Amino acid sequence: xxxxxxxxxxxxxxxxxxxxxxxxxxxxxxxxxxxxxxxxxxxxxxxxxxxxxxxxxxxxxxxxxxxxxxxxxxxxxxxxxxxxxxxxxxxxxxxxxxxxxxxxxxxxxxxxxxxxxxxxxxxxxxxxxxxxxxxxxxxxxxxxxxxxxxxxxxxxxxxxxxxxxxxxxxxxxxxxxxxxxxxxxxxxxxxxxxxxxxxxxxxxxxxxxxxxxxxxxxxxxxxxxxxxxxxxxxxxxxxxxxxxxxxxxxxxxxxxxxxxxxxxxxxxxxxxxxxxx
Amino acid sequence: xxxxxxxxxxxxxxxxxxxxxxxxxxxxxxxxxxxxxxxxxxxxxxxxxxxxxxxxxxxxxxxxxxxxxxxxxxxxxxxxxxxxxxxxxxxxxxxxxxxxxxxxxxxxxxxxxxxxxxxxxxxxxxxxxxxxxxxxxxxxxxxxxxxxxxxxxxxxxxxxxxxxxxxxxxxxxxxxxxxxxxxxxxxxxxxxxxxxxxxxxxxxxxxxxxxxxxxxxxxxxxxxxxxxxxxxxxxxxxxxxxxxxxxxxxxxxxxxxxxxxxxxxxxxxxxxxxxxx
Numbered sequence: 099x100x101x102x103x104x105x106x107x108x109x110x111x112x113x114x115x116x117x118x119x120x121x122x123x124x125x126x127x128x129x130x131x132x133x134x135x136x137x138x139x140x141x142x143x144x145x146x147x148x149x150x151x152x153x154x155x156x157x158x159x160x161x162x163x164x165x166x167x168x169x170x171x172x173x174x175x176x177x178x179x180x181x182x183x184x185x186x187x188x189x190x191x192x193x194x195x196x197x198x199x200x201x202x203x204x205x206x207x208x209x210x211x212x213x214x215x216x217x218x219x220x221x222x223x224x225x226x227x228x229x230x231x232x233x234x235x236x237x238x239x240x241x242x243x244x245x246x247x248x249x250x251x252x253x254x255x256x257x258x259x260x261x262x263x264x265x266x267x268x269x270x271x272x273x274x275x276x277x278x279x280x281x282x283x284x285x286x287x288x289x290x291x292x293x294x295x296x297x298x299x300x301x302x303x304x305x306x307x308x309x310x311x312x313x314x315x316x317x318x319x320x321x322x323x324x325x326x327x328x329x330x331x332x333x334x335x336x337x338x339x340x341x342x343x344x345x346x347x348x349x350x351x352x353x354x355x356x357x358x359x360x361x362x363x364x365x366x367x368x369x370x371x372x373x374x375x
Numbered sequence: 376x377x378x379x380x381x382x383x384x385x386x387x388x389x390x391x392x393x394x395x396x397x398x399x400x401x402x403x404x405x406x407x408x409x410x411x412x413x414x415x416x417x418x419x420x421x422x423x424x425x426x427x428x429x430x431x432x433x434x435x436x437x438x439x440x441x442x443x444x445x446x447x448x449x450x451x452x453x454x455x456x457x458x459x460x461x462x463x464x465x466x467x468x469x470x471x472x473x474x475x476x477x478x479x480x481x482x483x484x485x486x487x488x489x490x491x492x493x494x495x496x497x498x499x500x501x502x503x504x505x506x507x508x509x510x511x512x513x514x515x516x517x518x519x520x521x522x523x524x525x526x527x528x529x530x531x532x533x534x535x536x537x538x539x540x541x542x543x544x545x546x547x548x549x550x551x552x553x554x555x556x557x558x559x560x561x562x563x564x565x566x567x568x569x570x571x572x573x574x575x576x577x578x579x580x581x582x583x584x585x586x587x588x589x590x591x592x593x594x595x596x597x598x599x600x601x602x603x604x605x606x607x608x609x610x611x612x613x614x615x616x617x618x619x620x621x622x623x624x625x626x627x628x629x630x631x632x633x634x635x636x637x638x639x640x641x642x643x644x645x646x647x648x649x650x651x652x
Contacts, residue, residue, distance in 0.1 A: 127453075127454065127516075127518050127519050127520075127581075128419065128449075128450040128451075128453035128454055128519070128565060128566060129417040129418060129419035129450045129451050129453070129454050129456065129508075129510065129516075130417065130418045130419065131415050131416075131417060131454070131516045131518075132415070132416050132417075132418060133415070133416065134411040134412050134413070134414070134415065134416040134511070135411050135416075136411070137411070138408050138409070138410070138411065139408075139409050139410065139411040139412075139416070139509070140406040140407065140408060140409075141406060141407045141409060141460060141462055141492055141493055141507075141509060142405065142406035142407065142462070142493050143462035143463075143464045143493060143494055143495060143505070143507050144464065144495045145464050145466050145495055145497050145503075145505065147466050147497045147498070147499045149499075149500065150497060150498055150499060151497070172405075173405040173406045174405075174406050176404075176405035176406070177404065177405055177406050177408070179406065183418060185418055185419070185420035185507050186420075187420045187421065187422050187505045187507075189422050189424050189466075189501075189503045189505075215418060216418055216419050216420060217420055218420060218421045218422055220422050220424045220427060220428070220503075221424070221427055222424045222426075222427060222501050222503055223426065223500060223501040224466075224499050224500040224501040224503075226422075226466045226497075226499055226501075226503040226505070228420070228422065228464045228466075228503070228505040230418075230420050230462050230464075230505075230507035231406075232416070232418060232509065233406065234411070239404075239406075239408045241404050241408075242404050242405070243404075288405060289405060
């Protein structure tokens with residue numbers, strides 16, 4: 099956890115690191131020392147960039163911190179896993195309200211029961227909050243590549259809310275749903291960060307299958323296009339040979355034609371989602 | 376590994392992530408699935424910021440990538456550990472030569488035998504390269520807090536080269552030296568990222584000891600002040616009850632007065648180091 103500042107004096111630099119340590123008591127040595135999981139080690143990292151993923155005139159820095167944690171926890175959830183530890187690295191302009199940023203990070207770390215065990219602070223000309231997460235899974239992780247023709251496609255909740263509202267202040271990662279889906283026999287899974295059409299295409303491509311959707315659950319106030327193309331809902335979409343899964347909504351089926359991507363028999367519209375929060 | 380771009384089209388976004396995947400073949404699913412270590416899990420994360428830690432008119436983007444890996448590997452080395460896996464998260468302005476950046480990252484990952492297993496790319500108004508590292512240690516990790524009065528202080532190599540030259544293009548992490556120091560009975564250890572005076576003070580504070588230095592090995596072309604105050608050498612400083620350690624140079628001794636910080640009996644000058652590469 100080397101402190102690296104150019105413009106600040108050393109005293110300020112260490113004071114800032116000290117604030118990070120005060121907020122996250124587990125931060126101490128050069129590297130954090132934690133118990134390794136008994137099962138597979140899951141690792142992911144992702145950034146939230148001020149002005150790109152977060153319009154700082156609309157959202158608070160606590161919301162930025164929350165989101166930076168949640169997008170990573172969601173990546174663990176999409177494996178059927180659970181998060182264990184967080185590393186938080188902040189590059190921020192002078193004058194950034196770091197306390198408020200840390201508030202949101204701490205709230206998400208608490209909500210998902212994964213302590214911040216390390217990290218770093220740097221001065222920069224723009225705000226970049228990077229979180230890395232270590233997690234594990236109680237059994238075999240659910241990859242994107244495990245779907246087979248004939249299997250059913252489920253989603254853990256209605257979609258399009260983030261697109262309909264323009265942004266979601268405090269998105270949620272579906273950790274419990276992912277664990278339940280894995281336990282119920284999920285063969286492939288991904289989180290809906292870029293939109294159902296895009297993310298299900300990633301899953302189908304990785305698995306070498308096509309998909310035929312019957313219907314998509316649409317969040318209140320959202321359109322079908324927003325449910326298909328809107329990102330940042332962080333629901334999980336998964337496949338399973340079990341037709342009557344108790345987890346989520348059944349939306350369609352995997353097919354043996356890798357080129358097939360249909361909704362109600364019609365080709366899926368090409369929908370892009372530009373993350374904007 | 377959610378791709379998050381605002382200004383790019385989805386196709387460009389995925390193409391960029393695709394380039395990251397092509398370069399680092401182990402990147403695939405939402406989270407990387409790797410074997411957990413048998414010993415303790417070590418976790419650290421740190422950023423290199425363009426214009427702050429790296430003057431981009433003086434260093435190549437490959438050197439930035441190299442350094443971003445090495446500062447993290449050095450944090451693992453300072454525990455007596457070895458790196459296992461890297462996560463690389465890049466926030467970069469449009470037009471950044473990502474291939475060259477990836478070159479340096481790949482070279483360092485190869486040099487330290489720790490594959491890049493995940494990460495993310497985002498557009499931003501400034502360049503922030505964040506690396507998280509997972510590692511382990513074959514035995515008990517060496518903390519900063521284990522030094523005791525009467526123990527000897529060693530450093531793994533001469534200091535001040537980075538300060539004397541203004542920057543170091545390709546700094547090295549002392550993984551083998553850290554492993555050797557731990558095996559030889561090191562009780563506390565830290566890497567010299569902020570300067571010997573500052574980093575040894577961190578170690579002494581954490582251990583509740585003072586220190587009396589006899590001499591400091593000075594790199595060719597450097598001054599004693601640069602050896603004491605210059606950072607970014609990434610040598611390791613450690614303490615041990617063994618007077619004749621075969622690892623490194625003996626530079627002094629821990630004392631029972633926590634306020635003592637002396638060189639040749641005189642108080643250590645207050646030296647600050649502003650990272651500038």
